[in-house]
Amino acid sequence: MQTYNNITSALFDFLLAPFGHEIALFDLIVWPVIMGVGALQVYKYTSNQKAIARVKRQISMHLLEIRLFRDDIAQVLTSTFKIIAKNTVYIGHNLTPMAVMLIPMVTLMVQLVAHYAYEPAQPGSVELLHLKLDPNASISPRDVSLEVPDGVSLDAPVVRTADGQVFWRVRADQPGDHVFRIRVGDETYEKGWAVGGDVRKIPIKRLRSWEALLYPGEAAIPRDAPVLSLELDMHTRPLRFIPDGELGILIWAMVLSMLAGFALKDFFGVTL
Amino acid sequence: MRTTLPPNLWKTTALVCATLFGGALSHAEPAGKPGVFIMGVDGMDPVILSRLVDEGKMPNFAKLAREGSYQELGTSNPPQSPVAWSNFVTGMNPGGHGIFDFLHRDTSNYHPISSATPAPGEEASALHLFGYVIPLGGSDPKNNRGGTPWWDVLAENEVDVEVFRIPGNFPTPESKAKVLDGMGTIDLRGGFGTYTFYTDTLVEKKHPKGDIEYVSVQDLDLDGIPETATSVLRGPPDQFHLEPGQIPSSSDYLTARLTVHIDADSDTAVVEVGDGRTLIERGKWSDWVEVSFDLLPMGMMPVTGSVRFYAQQLRPKLKLYASPVNISPASPFMPITSPDEFVEEIFSSVGFFYTQGMPEEQEALKDGVFDDGEYIEQVALIQEDTGRMIDFALDRFEPGDTTFVYLSDIDLQCHMLWRHGDPKHPGAPNHPAFDPATAPAHAHDIENFYRDVDATLGKIRKRLPADTLLIVMSDHGFQPYTRKFHLNAWLRDAGYLVINDGKKTGHILTGDVDWSKTRAYGVGFNGLYLNLAGRESEGIVSAAEAGALLAEISAKLEALKDPQGGKSVVLEMYRGSEIYSGPRTPEAPDLVVGYNEGYGCSDESTLGEITEEILEDNTSRWSGNHLMSPDVVPGILLVNRKLSSDGHDLTDVTATLLSYYGIRPLPGMTGDSIL
Numbered sequence: 030m031q032t033y034n035n036i037t038s039a040l041f042d043f044l045l046a047p048f049g050h051e052i053a054l055f056d057l058i059v060w061p062v063i064m065g066v067g068a069l070q071v072y073k074y075t076s077n078q079k080a081i082a083r084v085k086r087q088i089s090m091h092l093l094e095i096r097l098f099r100d101d102i103a104q105v106l107t108s109t110f111k112i113i114a115k116n117t118v119y120i121g122h123n124l125t126p127m128a129v130m131l132i133p134m135v136t137l138m139v140q141l142v143a144h145y146a147y148e149p150a151q152p153g154s155v156e157l158l159h160l161k162l163d164p165n166a167s168i169s170p171r172d173v174s175l176e177v178p179d180g181v182s183l184d185a186p187v188v189r190t191a192d193g194q195v196f197w198r199v200r201a202d203q204p205g206d207h208v209f210r211i212r213v214g215d216e217t218y219e220k221g222w223a224v225g226g227d228v229r230k231i232p233i234k235r236l237r238s239w240e241a242l243l244y245p246g247e248a249a250i251p252r253d254a255p256v257l258s259l260e261l262d263m264h265t266r267p268l269r270f271i272p273d274g275e276l277g278i279l280i281w282a283m284v285l286s287m288l289a290g291f292a293l294k295d296f297f298g299v300t301l
Numbered sequence: 302m303r304t305t306l307p308p309n310l311w312k313t314t315a316l317v318c319a320t321l322f323g324g325a326l327s328h329a330e331p332a333g334k335p336g337v338f339i340m341g342v343d344g345m346d347p348v349i350l351s352r353l354v355d356e357g358k359m360p361n362f363a364k365l366a367r368e369g370s371y372q373e374l375g376t377s378n379p380p381q382s383p384v385a386w387s388n389f390v391t392g393m394n395p396g397g398h399g400i401f402d403f404l405h406r407d408t409s410n411y412h413p414i415s416s417a418t419p420a421p422g423e424e425a426s427a428l429h430l431f432g433y434v435i436p437l438g439g440s441d442p443k444n445n446r447g448g449t450p451w452w453d454v455l456a457e458n459e460v461d462v463e464v465f466r467i468p469g470n471f472p473t474p475e476s477k478a479k480v481l482d483g484m485g486t487i488d489l490r491g492g493f494g495t496y497t498f499y500t501d502t503l504v505e506k507k508h509p510k511g512d513i514e515y516v517s518v519q520d521l522d523l524d525g526i527p528e529t530a531t532s533v534l535r536g537p538p539d540q541f542h543l544e545p546g547q548i549p550s551s552s553d554y555l556t557a558r559l560t561v562h563i564d565a566d567s568d569t570a571v572v573e574v575g576d577g578r579t580l581i582e583r584g585k586w587s588d589w590v591e592v593s594f595d596l597l598p599m600g601m602m603p604v605t606g607s608v609r610f611y612a613q614q615l616r617p618k619l620k621l622y623a624s625p626v627n628i629s630p631a632s633p634f635m636p637i638t639s640p641d642e643f644v645e646e647i648f649s650s651v652g653f654f655y656t657q658g659m660p661e662e663q664e665a666l667k668d669g670v671f672d673d674g675e676y677i678e679q680v681a682l683i684q685e686d687t688g689r690m691i692d693f694a695l696d697r698f699e700p701g702d703t704t705f706v707y708l709s710d711i712d713l714q715c716h717m718l719w720r721h722g723d724p725k726h727p728g729a730p731n732h733p734a735f736d737p738a739t740a741p742a743h744a745h746d747i748e749n750f751y752r753d754v755d756a757t758l759g760k761i762r763k764r765l766p767a768d769t770l771l772i773v774m775s776d777h778g779f780q781p782y783t784r785k786f787h788l789n790a791w792l793r794d795a796g797y798l799v800i801n802d803g804k805k806t807g808h809i810l811t812g813d814v815d816w817s818k819t820r821a822y823g824v825g826f827n828g829l830y831l832n833l834a835g836r837e838s839e840g841i842v843s844a845a846e847a848g849a850l851l852a853e854i855s856a857k858l859e860a861l862k863d864p865q866g867g868k869s870v871v872l873e874m875y876r877g878s879e880i881y882s883g884p885r886t887p888e889a890p891d892l893v894v895g896y897n898e899g900y901g902c903s904d905e906s907t908l909g910e911i912t913e914e915i916l917e918d919n920t921s922r923w924s925g926n927h928l929m930s931p932d933v934v935p936g937i938l939l940v941n942r943k944l945s946s947d948g949h950d951l952t953d954v955t956a957t958l959l960s961y962y963g964i965r966p967l968p969g970m971t972g973d974s975i976l
Contacts, residue, residue, distance in 0.1 A: 186567035190519035196571045198580045
């Protein structure tokens with residue numbers, strides 16, 4: 030999991046933001062379009078194009094039957110069932126390309142989110158740092174302590190809950206890429222906090238589960254650690270001309286790549 | 302004023318414009334006017350202001366009065382904020398704009414209803430589907446205020462207008478001007494502010510205005526220290542399970558799960574509510590937390606609010622206060638600005654703020670959930686909001702613009718804190734609600750709020766261009782409220798209102814009044830209505846009898862003396878048909894009761910209750926008032942110009958705004974320019 034994140038992050042840190050993170054629109058338009066074109070190529074070479082064309086023709090034929098013989102209820106029902114059956118076949122033909130495209134597309138969208146979904150905290154802002162312990166681990170919240178970096182101060186006493194959560198309210202005094210050091214028993218975990226400065230790729234959250242694949246901005250928490258998650262409340266970066274936030278970027282990238290695919294399918298000679 | 306755009310787009314746009322039009326990029330001043338800035342201070346009283354100015358405690362007001370003009374400003378009749386501000390907004394009297402009181406009545410059943418929206422019409426039908434009630438037909442909430450706001454007139458004439466927290470503008474009418482609603486804006490429950498108090502201790506209050514949620518603090522980790530409490534926070538009514546027109550009961554609201562985790566070692570806790578959470582310390586307020594309530598499953602129709610918490614006590618007993626759930630300015634589920642997007646501009650600069658119309662936690666203070674210190678601490682949060690908003694307004698003000706900002710600092714504080722010492726007449730006898738234990742610490746609270754407003758004025762003058770027309774105004778003044786008058790009880794004793802079965806007490810809302818024998822009734826703070834045949838659903842007074850009956854009631858009320866001290870309770874009675882003009886006059890109360898200073902209609906009678914007593918001491922914390930005769934509560938007017946005449950009223954300020962830009966008043970506007 031961590032190796033995959035390291036490789037893909039290294040690649041996309043190199044590829045994304047050629048003109049700096051300020052101009053988010055460039056990456057958020059170019060890469061979904063590239064993704065759409067790439068998906069077309071994958072579709073072309075991993076699907077049975079002839080079979081797809083045939084099943085689409087058959088569906089059209091059955092639709093025509095319904096239109097021509099609409100007074101014949103038996104014929105309409107038969108054609109409808111055939112359309113459903115052919116649609117199932119059509120979806121079956123799509124499974125292979127979808128399986129091939131899934132990982133690269135998710136990887137790209139995850140990287141776009143990592144780079145553009147959030148903005149650094151403002152100096153002076155106050156946020157909650159939240160640690161969640163594994164309930165199966167034999168560590169008590171009382172065994173957790175925080176080392177606050179320079180430029181950050183603790184704004185209130187710590188709160189430790191009975192269900193194994195620990196909360197700190199921290200204040201960003203100075204801009205910088207700060208790193209908290211959190212001692213859990215004998216282990217120490219780090220958590221980054223981007224404060225002030227230019228918009229940039231910033232750490233979002235650290236997770237122990239498979240979901241760490243979705244947050245490549247920071248290292249995943251080791252599988253044998255007693256900590257399930259480490260996160261700071263983040264501020265969504267307003268993108269103004271496209272939907273912002275994690276979901277906004279995901280929907281935008283998906284829709285734009287599909288539009289690009291449909292627009293260019295004839296150019297690349299692909300039957301969808 | 303500018304629309305907020307990304308900086309790079311601004312630069313590009315500016316570059317293109319500069320290239321194309323050369324020097325024509327600068328903001329055009331309408332008719333070469335420097336612009337107008339209006340500071341509306343609800344409830345600022347001329348007597349208190351003059352005293353503090355004379356004592357040198359209001360240097361910025363003193364300077365403005367010296368350099369310009371300072372005089373009393375005639376208020377509306379009745380002098381209630383929604384009425385007075387509507388006079389100012391439309392330039393009309395209530396007969397024109399149709400707002401006669403905080404409360405009107407529904408003639409079909411005599412029930413009091415908010416004057417903000419029209420009386421409900423025919424109920425919409427509903428479709429029942431899979432356990433959901435889907436309303437069919439009906440209409441969106443509509444603002445009841447008639448007339449044309451001055452900002453619409455200015456905007457139509459190409460003046461850039463921004464208006465912040467104007468009372469009586471919710472539900473939000475469409476406008477070309479940028480307007481943020483103020484007083485009258487509802488919370489998520491649909492009311493004017495319902496708080497929630499979570500506690501494991503008995504609260505000795507019979508009918509609290511908020512929800513008291515009793516919780517038990519559990520020891521989940523079995524370490525001998527209880528630390529976790531769970532409950533719910535109520536949000537909007539569950540519209541898809543309510544029949545059209547059905548009044549929701551306490552179980553008919555959507556809820557969000559609330560969990561309080563109290564730290565074992567410190568006076569600190571984390572409150573989780575819905576998907577949001579915040580960390581609070583004892584004796585402090587939390588930040589705002591956004592919380593969503595789902596009207597439909599799977600988050601298909603979320604209604605988002607914002608709430609903040611006050612940890613009154615965490616140990617040994619839990620006393621956690623939750624503010625009313627405000628419409629979130631980050632994602633309002635219904636418009637609180639015009640245009641809708643204006644709230645985004647405000648939020649991006651100001652951050653979270655109270656959107657609720659009257660954000661002061663006065664119900665908590667009235668109920669004894671808060672003490673004076675806690676109340677004042679919460680008011681300071683509102684002052685911070687106001688300060689940020691005024692900075693935002695000043696940042697955007699450009700020559701030729703008109704901007705209005707509203708300050709609630711004085712009004713609610715005079716209502717709630719007058720009992721500690723009469724700021725109008727410091728040597729006056731103690732208020733019936735005077736508490737010698739708490740009064741010394743709070744004797745100068747109102748004075749301090751006046752001084753805060755003075756500091757705000759100083760900031761505004763410092764930042765405004767010197768030639769801007771600056772108007773400081775209030776909608777009414779203030780008086781002590783020492784004696785409560787139960788109008789409906791008086792009408793009963795005088796034989797005008799009859800209760801069923803010969804009983805002495807009852808309530809209009811619960812059907813206790815025998816309308817077949819009742820000739821007059823009171824609803825609202827100053828309204829008195831005849832039970833008129835053909836207008837009220839069970840009216841018995843004919844049009845021919847009405848005039849004589851009104852004269853009779855007026856004469857009796859004007860002659861009424863308080864047995865305690867012999868003072869007149871009512872200074873003057875006014876006939877609606879005589880004091881109002883305009884198309885909405887038929888909706889007016891038949892009589893408007895102009896109470897003498899110190900007197901006012903009780904809350905009970907205002908809402909339709911008929912009590913045992915007629916007059917009693919006001920021992921409530923709501924101890925200052927202005928719901929009296931307009932003669933005893935004038936407002937204030939300061940202008941940075943020398944005025945040649947006095948005797949102006951609120952509609953004259955409206956006329957001034959139009960005439961300043963050379964715009965003729967609309968038909969029905971009654972004022973004259975003060976300049």
